[in-house]
Amino acid sequence: MKGYIIYNTEDLTKNKRFIKFITETLNEYNIDVELVIIDRVELAELENPDFVINRSRNADVSRYFEGKNIRVFNSGKITEIANDKRKSYEYLEGIVPFMPLMSEEEAESSGKPYIIKSCNGHGGTQVFMVENFRQKNEAINEMKGNDFIFQKCCSDLGRDVRVYVIGNEIVQAMERTSAESFKSNYSLGGKAEPYTLKDYEISMVKKILNVLPMDYAGIDFIFHKGKAVFNEIEDAVGARMIYENTDIHIVKLFAEYIARKVRK
Template sequence: MNYGKQEGLEIECICYEDIQIGVNQDGLWINANMQKVHNIDFVINRTRESILGKQFEQMGIRVFNSSEVTYIANHKGRTHQFVSGLGLPALKTMFFYPKFMSISNIPFVYPFVLKSPDGHGGEEVFKVEGEDELKKLLETYPKEEWLLQEMCKHVGEDVRVFVIGNQIIGAIRRYSNVDFRANYCLGGQIESYTLNEEQKGLVNHILMDLQCDYVGIDFIVDEEGKFIFNELEDAVGSRSLYNLNKIDTAKLYILYIAKEMKKLA
């Protein structure tokens, strides 16, 4: 909000829980704290709800990130469908629905990874060693859908690439010696990472087909050092990038938003 003032932007923080959206005979409506909202020029959507972004967009309001990015990024199945459709390398993945699929017909050997399609920060991601463990996890977490994914031979390492305004602004390597997940919030270690031209090409291939205002793109690093696409984070946190490189993503994001809004003026 302070950076916004410096750029002539008045930004107010509103919690998602305080917003109501819907339709009536006059069309779409949005309330905040039980009051109808007026005179909104743009929205910075830090929720993971694409329907909220779509509501603003349908009312002619610019949303950062777009509802399309939010829709794709916040379901790992949709993300993999989109990225694999672009021809990027990915681990073998199965979309699994416990209600009508049998665990005896899974085309993987144990161990493999079980992921919730809407989990974040390494939550609801499990290494499954056998059928009994899989049964127990599915009973403990009665979700309607999961992703099953083969294990990378080289585990515990990935690279997150940060993007603002469809431009790469930095990257970090995350690694763990105690867990197959390398997430910083789970105790993983971090270090600065410099992308080579081939790796930049993979990132830019995604950005050619998906306009991203501010995202993180995660790649697993295989045993040969090659990038394998893993996830797309649209409500991405950046404390690791700031701690390592002092890159102020909040300031860069506001500068980008100000520039974009001037184009629409």
């Protein structure tokens, strides 16, 4: 049995340990894994594998293989919605609370700081807190033509929670904090520690997973007036934070989940 793990060149270097862990674990189940760098090949040139682990954030890649009835982790639906913040909020409207989106006019006339963020950014990139016209223009220029949204700013800055999910089940939540920035991303220097989810937070996670089943992903919450509200879904979620702050071998758990699914 053979599968592909798919990345783009940009993300390859910082994910070498992830690739190593998942390949070694699946090899223990006599499952071979081949690395495919998607921006260096044409999909039509590839042989059909038994399964695909799509870490490219490109939903078209997932759908290409799904069209051939090949199992993809995560599905094309998850990859599409998770990597477009506008679609995430539209899809989860009325299901879980999140900070309201605003028009440009509403943001400017609010008289309060607001957020501008790219729809397809990840890892805290292309997210800006804006307080004036100059900062707004600088933020928009940083989008480099990408679609972006205006959003009301939460009250509790520099704090969020990521919930790691495997096979539509909660594995571990991690709280991230930063004293230097309104963004608490671990990759940007934030501190992290295990977090015990409250009942209403578990309920929110389950509501999301009920409509968006996930093989392996992170669901992020920020805090407004002390209460967690949905922020985003990380499709090709990183693992460094959980390895450096817990004893959980999360990539091994994901690989074992894949093995169970594809060997049925």
